[in-house]
Amino acid sequence: MSSIKELYQDHESFRDSIGTINEDGKRNFLYPKKPKGDFTKYRTYVSWVLLAILFAGPHIKIGGQPFLMFNVLERKFSILGQVFWPQDFHLLVLALITGVVFVILFTVVFGRIFCGWICPQTIFLEQVFRKIEYWIDGDRNQQLRLARMPWNAEKIGKRALKHTIFFTVSFAIANTFLMYLVGNDKWWAMVTDGPLAHLGNFVALVIFTGIFFFVFAWFREQACIVVCPYGRLQGVLLDRNSVVVAYDYKRGETRSKFKKSEDRAAAGKGDCIDCFQCVDVCPTGIDIRNGTQLECVNCTACIDACDEVMVKTNKPKGLIRYASENQIADGQKPSWTPRTIAYTAVLTVLLGVMTLLIFSRSEVEAMVLRVPGQTYQKLDNDIVANLFNFKMVNKTNNEMDLEIRVISPSSGEVEFAGTPDLHAKVGEFAQGTMFVKLPKSELTGSKTRVTIGVYSDGRLVEKMKTNFMGPLK
Numbered sequence: 001m002s003s004i005k006e007l008y009q010d011h012e013s014f015r016d017s018i019g020t021i022n023e024d025g026k027r028n029f030l031y032p033k034k035p036k037g038d039f040t041k042y043r044t045y046v047s048w049v050l051l052a053i054l055f056a057g058p059h060i061k062i063g064g065q066p067f068l069m070f071n072v073l074e075r076k077f078s079i080l081g082q083v084f085w086p087q088d089f090h091l092l093v094l095a096l097i098t099g100v101v102f103v104i105l106f107t108v109v110f111g112r113i114f115c116g117w118i119c120p121q122t123i124f125l126e127q128v129f130r131k132i133e134y135w136i137d138g139d140r141n142q143q144l145r146l147a148r149m150p151w152n153a154e155k156i157g158k159r160a161l162k163h164t165i166f167f168t169v170s171f172a173i174a175n176t177f178l179m180y181l182v183g184n185d186k187w188w189a190m191v192t193d194g195p196l197a198h199l200g201n202f203v204a205l206v207i208f209t210g211i212f213f214f215v216f217a218w219f220r221e222q223a224c225i226v227v228c229p230y231g232r233l234q235g236v237l238l239d240r241n242s243v244v245v246a247y248d249y250k251r252g253e254t255r256s257k258f259k260k261s262e263d264r265a266a267a268g269k270g271d272c273i274d275c276f277q278c279v280d281v282c283p284t285g286i287d288i289r290n291g292t293q294l295e296c297v298n299c300t301a302c303i304d305a306c307d308e309v310m311v312k313t314n315k316p317k318g319l320i321r322y323a324s325e326n327q328i329a330d331g332q333k334p335s336w337t338p339r340t341i342a343y344t345a346v347l348t349v350l351l352g353v354m355t356l357l358i359f360s361r362s363e364v365e366a367m368v369l370r371v372p373g374q375t376y377q378k379l380d381n382d383i384v385a386n387l388f389n390f391k392m393v394n395k396t397n398n399e400m401d402l403e404i405r406v407i408s409p410s411s412g413e414v415e416f417a418g419t420p421d422l423h424a425k426v427g428e429f430a431q432g433t434m435f436v437k438l439p440k441s442e443l444t445g446s447k448t449r450v451t452i453g454v455y456s457d458g459r460l461v462e463k464m465k466t467n468f469m470g471p472l473k
Contacts, residue, residue, distance in 0.1 A: 019286055029147070030220075030283065030284070031144050032301070033140040033281045034134050035301035035305060036308075037303070037304025037308060038304065038307075039303050043117060043126075043299070044127060046117055047123045047126075047127035050123060051127070051128070055172075055176055057180065058176065058180055058183070058184045062080060062081025063081045063397045064397050065081045065083055066183055066184070069182075069183050070180055070181060071181055071182060072181065073182075077092070081397070088361065091354065091361070094350065095354060097350060101346055102347060105347055107233065108237050108339060109242065110244075111238060111242050111292075112230065112297055113298050115228075115231075115297035115299075116245075116298035116300060124173070125220060126283060129217070132162065132165055132169070136161055136165075146158065163213075166216065167209070169216075170213040170216065170217075171205075171209045174212055175205065178204075182201075221283055221284045224284060224297055225284060225294070225295050231294040232294065234294075235294065239339070240324060240326045240329075241324050241325075241334060241337050241340075243324050244322070244324070245296060245302065245321075246292065246321065246322070246323045246324070246328060247278075247289045247319065248318070248328050249328065251319060252270040253270045253272065254268065254270050255269075256269045256274060257274055258273035258275070271319050272289065272319060275309055277305040277306065277308070277309055278302035278305050280305070281301040281302060281304070282299075282302055283297070284297060302320050303320050303321060303322075307319075361395070363394075363395055363396045363456070363461045363462070364392050364395060364400070364454050364461045365395055366390065367390070367392075367464070368389070368391075368466050369466070370386055370387065370388055370466070371389055371433065374386075374387045375469060376471065378471070382439060382440040383440070384437070384440055384470045385437045385438075386436050387433065387434075388435075388466070389431070390432060390433075391429055392424060392429065392430045392431065392462070393428070398426065400423075401422060401457075402430055402455065402461075403422065403454070403456070404422075404434065404453070406451070407463065408449075409439075409448075409450070412442070413436075414434050414452075415435045415437060417432070417435065436468060438450070438468060440470070443471075445470070446469065446471070446472050447467045447469060447470075448468040449465060449466075449468070450465070450468040451464070451465050452465075
């Protein structure tokens with residue numbers, strides 16, 4: 001006799017199609033039932049916090065700088081009020097690598113929990129646009145009735161109202177993202193000046209509004225199934241110890257309809273009453289009972305739907321729950337695997353290095369180079385001079401008056417060619433040309449290593465090392 005797991009795995013027909021495509025190969029629009037339950041409540045709370053952070057972010061300032069800003073055009077980034085410039089590009093690369101490892105680690109351990117709880121696509125679709133749809137069109141059955149209804153006054157009115165609100169929300173989202181790119185001050189200047197004064201930005205705003213409207217009003221779950229690579233990535237990263245939204249087939253099989261007062265265990269029946277509530281609430285149209293699938297975003301709607309049915313049939317909750325394959329198959333508790341330990345170690349090292357680099361980041365990025373084609377000059381009193389170009393960028397949130405001195409050898413002096421520009425505005429350069437003078441007795445050969453310091457208000461903010469050319473002794 002076949003085992004429960006073998007019976008469960010015999011249902012393979014689901015692999016021949018996906019829920020969003022019908023038999024004619026056309027788009028099958030989904031109308032998921034409105035979920036309710038503990039997980040839905042918790043996800044709603046999380047989404048409120050994340051949406052509040054998203055929309056408030058451009059308006060919050062720390063030390064006069066935006067809380068978050070990613071001005072790609074001007075290559076200026078502000079994170080928690082700290083400004084990062086192109087000179088900090090290595091930090092951006094390291095942050096991206098750390099983020100990738102972080103996502104990999106979470107996927108290995110918790111599956112697609114990011115998709116269900118944190119991903120902006122899921123939050124906007126399920127917690128904003130879908131709620132508007134439930135308010136206007138009603139729940140699943142009302143939406144199906146409306147979709148099949150001929151174009152009468154009721155349908156036209158509801159469609160017009162819904163899509164007007166959808167477009168308005170999309171426009172608000174596009175404006176928020178624009179503020180993250182240019183800052184809320186420049187955004188407000190664009191608003192007050194009018195669209196014709198910033199036509200390029202206005203056209204971009206309209207295009208992105210259209211993209212958001214298209215994604216959330218029509219494309220929807222296809223963004224997760226077709227476009228997003230994360231679903232395919234999880235197929236490589238997940239293993240039998242990964243905790244995902246899973247159906248307990250050992251407890252649920254064999255499925256059969258519910259009969260009041262029936263002893264299902266004695267009849268050889270499982271706890272699953274084949275009510276399809278888990279399918280009706282799924283935003284990507286899958287049957288979680290078929291196992292982990294690419295389309296599943298771990299939104300937990302099926303958990304809440306199934307738990308509600310289990311309560312009504314006097315069965316324990318958790319027929320669908322967060323669990324690993326080993327937990328369901330063998331009752332094993334989650335454990336640290338060598339792969340998980342390795343990812344954790346790599347992530348810890350990356351976080352440590354990034355933290356060290358951020359906290360040791362200099363306030364001024366300086367560069368000094370000898371003027372091409374120039375050799376040393378012999379001056380009176382056995383003094384040798386080299387001509388250098390210098391450039392310094394202010395990476396702080398305040399304007400700075402800078403000073404340049406020779407640190408080593410201590411007898412060295414700096415003399416500027418012309419009037420130097422040593423006042424650096426926020427994110428701007430101070431640059432010029434200078435002579436560095438050393439006594440001949442301090443030279444160690446044709447090349448002498450020289451350390452030059454940049455000071456602000458008498459405080460050393462940056463050190464530079466360069467080669468000083470001199471005559472052979």
